[in-house]
Amino acid sequence: MSAPALHRVAVLVLEGAKPLDVGIPAQVFTTRASMPYEVRVCGAAPGLVTGGDGLSYHVAHGLEALAWAEIVFVPGYRFPDREDPPPAVVEALVAAHERGARLAAISTGAFALAATGLLDGRRATTHWHYTRALAAKHPAVRVDENVLFVDEGSVLTSAGAASGIDLCLHLLRGHLGVAASHHAARRLVAAPYRSGGQAQYVPRSVPEPLGERFAATREWALRHLDEPLTLRALARHAEVSPRTFSRRFAEDTGYTPMQWVMRARIDVARELLERSQRGVEQIAGDVGLGTGANLRLHFQRSLGTTPSEYRRTFAKGE
Secondary structure (H helix, E strand, O other): OOOOOOEEEEEEEOEEEEEEHHHHHHOOOOOOOOOOOOEEOOOOOOOEEEEOOOOOOOOOOOOOOOOOOOOEEOOOOOOOOOOOOHHHHHHHHHHHHHOOEEEEEOOOOHHHHHOOOOOOOOOOOOOOHHHHHHHHOOOEEEEEOOOOEOOOOOEEEEEHHHHHHHHHHHHHHHHHHHHHHHHHHHOOOOOOOOOOOOOOOOOOOOOOOHHHHHHHHHHHHOOOOOOOOOOOHHHHHOOOHHHHHHHHHHHHOOOOOHHHHHHHHHHHHHHHHOOOOOOOOOHHHHHOOOOHHHHHHHHHHOOOOOOHHHHHHOOOOO
């Protein structure tokens, strides 16, 4: 029996590329038993590319890798507001997009995508330090400075380096399912999922004890998804008022408390569908959605599919 085909990922290293931004997709998607991907690191041409922060990169591939890839990552680079990437790079990105590849920018890599015109009329983000520069240089782009990442389907953008991990995990969830994404997050010692709508940074200092208390409440909620979880119950566990809990929870996660609970229930249901033979009615009870009909309703609303279709797509060989 032949091995399954590997999915193709290119990481485009531009002059002044930032080390963390380059390393994140290269590490997340590198070929291993649990990750059916092949990664090619490329530049405008094979050879030495001068990076940022005192590092350089010797890349084995040129722009032909963009014609090969299914996903093209564009890491951030220094001084993106000063000049656009070389015309050959812009043309190769456009050609890859026209061929059906998804283009994903990390941090200031958004400037390279904006130079192609592919972000015109679309939402996009970048590192908070450069959001105004991106809006000024590319006024047709709808720049959102208050999010970790934006998924516009064929083009995706993210904020600073850490949000590049969130973007990679987001892509994994859609490609391989929740179990694979959670496995990768554990390997990276990263949060398994942060909302793309979460703010890039909290604009005021937050007392650490309260932050710890909210994290403990989220962990408690995950262990009690099969029980009724109301706003009042969550706030009572965190020992704050429902109003304070709602406001701070949204700041911390990008979700209202009840949106977060529903997402958690759908995520656990997805993992059970991927890894177990439990029926839809059983899973609905396990995650606190009551009935199979209710689970199907929320699956359709959240994912645009049914539990049965999801299982057929992502079940791990059961």
